[in-house]
Amino acid sequence: MHDTRRGSLSCVGLGMTLGSHLTPLARSHIEQADVVFAALSDPIAEEWLKRMHPDVRSLQPHYAEGKPRMKTYREWVARMMADLRAGKRVCGVFYGHPGIFAWSPHKVIEQARAEGYEAHMEPGISAEDCLYADLGFDPGRYGCQHFEASQLLYCERRIDTAGYLVLWQVGVVGNRSVGRFETGPAYRALLVERLEQDYPPGHEVIVYRGATLPIERARIQRITLRELAGAPLTAEETVVLPPAVTLQPNRAMLDRLQALDLRGQEATAA
Numbered sequence: 605m606h607d608t609r610r611g612s613l614s615c616v617g618l619g620m621t622l623g624s625h626l627t628p629l630a631r632s633h634i635e636q637a638d639v640v641f642a643a644l645s646d647p648i649a650e651e652w653l654k655r656m657h658p659d660v661r662s663l664q665p666h667y668a669e670g671k672p673r674m675k676t677y678r679e680w681v682a683r684m685m686a687d688l689r690a691g692k693r694v695c696g697v698f699y700g701h702p703g704i705f706a707w708s709p710h711k712v713i714e715q716a717r718a719e720g721y722e723a724h725m726e727p728g729i730s731a732e733d734c735l736y737a738d739l740g741f742d743p744g745r746y747g748c749q750h751f752e753a754s755q756l757l758y759c760e761r762r763i764d765t766a767g768y769l770v771l772w773q774v775g776v777v778g779n780r781s782v783g784r785f786e787t788g789p790a791y792r793a794l795l796v797e798r799l800e801q802d803y804p805p806g807h808e809v810i811v812y813r814g815a816t817l818p819i820e821r822a823r824i825q826r827i828t829l830r831e832l833a834g835a836p837l838t839a840e841e842t843v844v845l846p847p848a849v850t851l852q853p854n855r856a857m858l859d860r861l862q863a864l865d866l867r868g869q870e871a872t873a874a
């Protein structure tokens with residue numbers, strides 16, 4: 605059994621926009637760590653992080669062309685676990701929210717806890733949070749499904765077209781193992797084919813990129829579903845499909861609710 609007072613682990617989110625999204629609590633995890641590992645989308649963000657801590661180690665060099673993505677992520681976990689087992693306070697810093705569409709932070713926390721270490725995840729502002737603000741929609745209005753785009757190709761999933769559909773990692777759709785490198789229009793054409801089972805080809809598709817630097821503005825492109833395959837897309841964009849059909853009332857449930865209301869009123873009157 606390890607001594608839980610020795611090494612400890614935190615995985616924190618830096619938020620999306622450099623300098624403005626970091627929470628005081630995430631910052632304190634960074635500052636109090638013995639060693640900081642960084643998996644950030646932007647080298648400028650890494651430089652900024654280095655101003656908060658003298659020992660920031662980038663996890664980016666583990667990526668390589670042709671190398672399976674999972675191998676890279678397992679190496680990240682191994683790097684953080686090695687310092688944790690050496691008794692250090694380890695902080696993993698990830699862009700956005702460390703627990704959203706990110707495998708390694710969940711895995712390293714699970715492994716650390718299984719070995720008896722204290723481990724904590726500190727949330728951050730994710731691309732999801734930014735898109736509600738920038739695109740101006742509330743996921744509670746019609747409901748909202750989120751999928752990793754590739755999962756729609758690999759698995760049988762049911763899309764509810766009465767709500768919003770948010771697709772992550774569309775730029776690398778169909779990339780089953782190799783690196784984080786972008787796949788081309790032929791891969792996205794398969795995604796469009798899958799989506800056309802549920803949506804008309806002329807349905808609106810929003811290609812969204814939130815600002816990562818304070819001097820930038822969000823990029824919002826509105827195209828049609830049929831144009832999605834040919835649209836230029838990087839690994840940093842998220843795709844949103846607004847609802848295609850109106851909400852259908854559930855008459856049976858509404859009747860039962862009304863019956864309950866009436867019974868309640870009768871009981872109060874008696």
Ligand SMILES: C[S@@+](CC[C@H](N)C(=O)[O-])C[C@H]1O[C@@H](n2cnc3c(N)ncnc32)[C@H](O)[C@@H]1O
Binds near residue numbers: 700729774
């Ligand atoms: C591996 S996930 C990481 C998400 C991150 N943990 C978060 O909380 O936003 C990468 C995906 O996040 C989305 N993403 C990353 N940067 C983005 C940005 N600047 N604007 C919009 N979406 C972004 C894209 O869907 C991208 O494929």
